[in-house]
Structures are given as structure tokens and as C-alpha cells.
Amino acid sequence: MPLITEPNLYSPDDFYADLIAAHEGLSDEESEALNSRLILILSNHIGERETLKQALEAAKKS
Known part of the structure; x- marks a missing residue:
């Protein structure tokens, strides 16, 4: 696939606000751990x- x-995200500003809110009150270490868990959860959802690999390459380029 x-x-x-x-752009393919419904209401991206709302999602960004949710993402920032999820990090409120976290230490840098806790914030990094949250990001890591989120990446693994979304990777599992994508599943392919x-x-x-294409996403990793795109992220490295940007």
C-alpha cells in the first residue's frame, strides 16, 4: 500500500490540540515515552x- x-487528516488542528494536551504536565522523558507508544500503536494499526518503511523514509527527509 x-x-x-x-493532507488526509480530518480536522488536523483539533488533532494537534489533542496531541499537545496529551503532553501537558509530562516531563521530557514521559513525553518521549508517550510519543514512542503512540508510534507503536499507530504502526500496529497500519500493519503493513x-x-x-515509506513513512520512515519520508520522516528522515523532512
Whole structure:
């Protein structure tokens, strides 16, 4: 499955606000751990290694 790189997120500003709120009150270490867990949960949801590899490459480029 090809990686979707065009805007595809419903209400991105609301999601960004939720993401920031999830980090409120956390130490840097706790915030990094939250990000790591979120990455693993979303990776599991995607489930396709090739798509995840494309996402890693896109993230490295940006």
C-alpha cells in the first residue's frame, strides 16, 4: 500500500490540540515515552511493513 502524503487528516488542528494536551504536565522523558507508544500503536494499526518503511523514509527527509 503506498504511503498517503497528501493532507488526509480530518480536522488536523483539533488533532494537534489533542496531541499537545496529551503532553501537558509530562516531563521530557514521559513525553518521549508517550510519543514512542503512540508510534507503536499507530504502526500496529497500519500493519503493513512496506508502508511503514515509506513513512520512515519520508520522516528522515523532512
